[in-house]
Amino acid sequence: MKILVVDDYATMRRIVRNLLSQIGHLDVEEAGDGIVALQKLRETQFGLVISDWNMEPMTGLQLLKEVRADNKLSGTPFIMVTAESKTENVVAAKQAGVNNYIVKPFNADTLKQKIASVLG
Amino acid sequence: MTDSSACEAALSENRFQEIAHEIGRTAEGRAFLRALELRSRVVGTDEVRALVSGLRELWQQRGADAADQRTGLVRRELEEMSGAILQMRREIAALRPEHAADNRILAATGELDAIVSATERATSEILNAAERLLEQAGQVSAAGLGDLAAGIEAQATEILMACSFQDITGQRTTKVVNALRYLEQRVNAMIQLWADQPGGPGGGPPPGSADPRPDAHLLNGPAPPGQGRSQSDIDALFG
Numbered sequence: 001m002k003i004l005v006v007d008d009y010a011t012m013r014r015i016v017r018n019l020l021s022q023i024g025h026l027d028v029e030e031a032g033d034g035i036v037a038l039q040k041l042r043e044t045q046f047g048l049v050i051s052d053w054n055m056e057p058m059t060g061l062q063l064l065k066e067v068r069a070d071n072k073l074s075g076t077p078f079i080m081v082t083a084e085s086k087t088e089n090v091v092a093a094k095q096a097g098v099n100n101y102i103v104k105p106f107n108a109d110t111l112k113q114k115i116a117s118v119l120g
Numbered sequence: 121m122t123d124s125s126a127c128e129a130a131l132s133e134n135r136f137q138e139i140a141h142e143i144g145r146t147a148e149g150r151a152f153l154r155a156l157e158l159r160s161r162v163v164g165t166d167e168v169r170a171l172v173s174g175l176r177e178l179w180q181q182r183g184a185d186a187a188d189q190r191t192g193l194v195r196r197e198l199e200e201m202s203g204a205i206l207q208m209r210r211e212i213a214a215l216r217p218e219h220a221a222d223n224r225i226l227a228a229t230g231e232l233d234a235i236v237s238a239t240e241r242a243t244s245e246i247l248n249a250a251e252r253l254l255e256q257a258g259q260v261s262a263a264g265l266g267d268l269a270a271g272i273e274a275q276a277t278e279i280l281m282a283c284s285f286q287d288i289t290g291q292r293t294t295k296v297v298n299a300l301r302y303l304e305q306r307v308n309a310m311i312q313l314w315a316d317q318p319g320g321p322g323g324g325p326p327p328g329s330a331d332p333r334p335d336a337h338l339l340n341g342p343a344p345p346g347q348g349r350s351q352s353d354i355d356a357l358f359g
Contacts, residue, residue: 011243012287015280018251022277054291054339061335083291085348089338090357101354104342105284108277110351 001047001119002027006037006063007081008055016050016081019108023115034058038066041073048119053082053089061096068097077118081106212310225304232297236290243286250279291341 003025007013013030020028029044031037033055041049049067053060060080067073080093083104090101100114143149253276261269333339342348349357 009287009290011240011247011283014247015284018254018280019277022254022273054341056333059333059335059339061338062333083288083342084338084340085343085350085354086338086340087349087353087357089340090349090354092335092338094357100358103349103351103354105281105288106351107281 001025002029002044003048003050004029004031004037004040004046006031006034006049006051006055006060008032008052012052012081016111019111020115022108023112025115034060034063034066037063041067041076042070046076048115049076049078050081050115051078053080053084053093061093064093064096064098079114079118081111212307225300225307229297229300229304232293232300236293239286239289243283246279247283250276250283253279288342295341 003020005013005016005020005028007016007030010032013032017028017030020026029040029046031040034051035058037049037051038058040046049063051060051063058066060082064078064080067076067078077099078097079100079102080098081102081104082089085103093101099118102110102114140153144153253272257269257272257276260272331339
């Protein structure tokens, strides 16, 4: 299964990629913002999107809404990994159709648990 | 009470009408009654006029005194405010640095940018080391030392996760840098406006200060300690 990691901070992408590698997910692609991520999603089929929220020019929330509004992509599991930890953020993401929400800083076990939960 | 006043008090309306009727029987008597009425009316009007005039003078005098006091107070307040504004204008105009290098806000922004760059480089080097450890853990595992390899991998993972601090501190630093830049733009705008510099930006918002992203109102960055939701709170929202 191919996983797309979206974060404007390269170090964070690298960390998540390493964690995914440890749990057996080696087919990982990266994107630095929502627009690049959307292009990749429309070109290739991904089984999971792990995205940051605060990116420019397209945020993770906008990316999520675009994914959910696209008939071909709407079923793609989507995990938000962000430092935005206010209730209004979580509610907004949930209303937009996010499958799970991880607040930064997180530990390896949390990421592993959420991925397992989303992928069933 | 005198006899005269007793008589006046005893004069009823009927008796008054009878006397008036008696006097009015003759032309001279009717002329007398008209003259009496006229004199009574003049005396009453003069008394009322004098009373009103007295009251008016009294009122005007008191009003003028109070108005003078209020006007003086307002004038003094306005003069003090005007002086304070003038002083503030001079002080803000004096903030203008001679050279860009003297701008402390600019310097502070540069320092923070340098901190972000330095920690980014350091984080990258730590990550490189952690990734090498993970590779070596694989080699150790292949050599039949599974427990040792698992231990090394666990510690390397801890190092990897600890490196995510740079993301959080980077976001916090960016917030401070943006706040400093905004402050700098506003101070420069005021300096240009009050120092009569041509081409000043005026009172509008500084260019580039508005975030065009539709969810900009939700982009607060990392919450101060104790203010954001914990992971367990968020998990509860997802049932």
